[in-house]
Amino acid sequence: MAGNDVLARARSDGVVDAGIPINVYVNRGKLVVVAPMPGLEPEDIAVTVGGSTLAIHGEMRGELQEGKDYLIHEWHVGPYIRAVRLPFPVDGRRANVTYNNGILTVAVPESAETVAHRIHLGRVSPTSGEHAGFAGVNAQSPHPRHG
Numbered sequence: 649m650a651g652n653d654v655l656a657r658a659r660s661d662g663v664v665d666a667g668i669p670i671n672v673y674v675n676r677g678k679l680v681v682v683a684p685m686p687g688l689e690p691e692d693i694a695v696t697v698g699g700s701t702l703a704i705h706g707e708m709r710g711e712l713q714e715g716k717d718y719l720i721h722e723w724h725v726g727p728y729i730r731a732v733r734l735p736f737p738v739d740g741r742r743a744n745v746t747y748n749n750g751i752l753t754v755a756v757p758e759s760a761e762t763v764a765h766r767i768h769l770g771r772v773s774p775t776s777g778e779h780a781g782f783a784g785v786n787a788q789s790p791h792p793r794h795g
Contacts (some may be wrong), residue, residue: 668704668730678755679738683730686750690769690777693747695754697740698764703731704752740765742782749775757782 671682685693685706692707706728739759745767746753769777 668728670704670730670732672732674735675755678757679734679736680756681732681752681754683752684750685747685752688747688750689775690747690771693752693769693777695743695745695752695767695779696765697734697738697743697756697762697767699762700734701731702734702738702740702754702756703729704754705729734762737762739763740767740781743767743779744781745769745779747777 668683668685671680673680679702681702681704683704685704687709688706689709692709694705696703696705708723708725708728737759738756740756740763742759742763743754743756743765745755747769767779767781769779771777
């Protein structure tokens with residue numbers, strides 16, 4: 649791995665633990681995670697909720713990287729993951745996920761216990777996708793402290 653690669657770490661399975669920037673906040677009983685993921689198509693993205701973690705999986709595409717004499721090499725092509733420790737239990741089955749203009753937004757409602765789920769986006773257009781888990785219905789927090 650390149651010495652200047654401070655944003656990601658390669659795992660033994662070839663997946664990169666990506667240091668992509670994220671914003672995480674609570675809004676009306678939902679945990680919201682927002683991440684820039686430019687250059688991906690909706691089918692290149694998955695979100696998993698399980699245990700105490702929410703993970704964003706991506707499959708970065710790009711130019712052939714072999715045989716080049718790079719001066720700076722920060723763009724990893726291939727699978728990557730960014731995981732976030734959940735601050736409270738959430739229901740992964742009821743997650744709303746949107747991807748538009750290179751930005752992924754995940755909204756997962758708080759629940760009494762974490763419900764594991766793997767989410768794949770449905771294509772809305774060539775560069776956008778979504779998954780509707782609750783669409784705002786019954787999305788109130790069971791714990792008023794986060795609502």
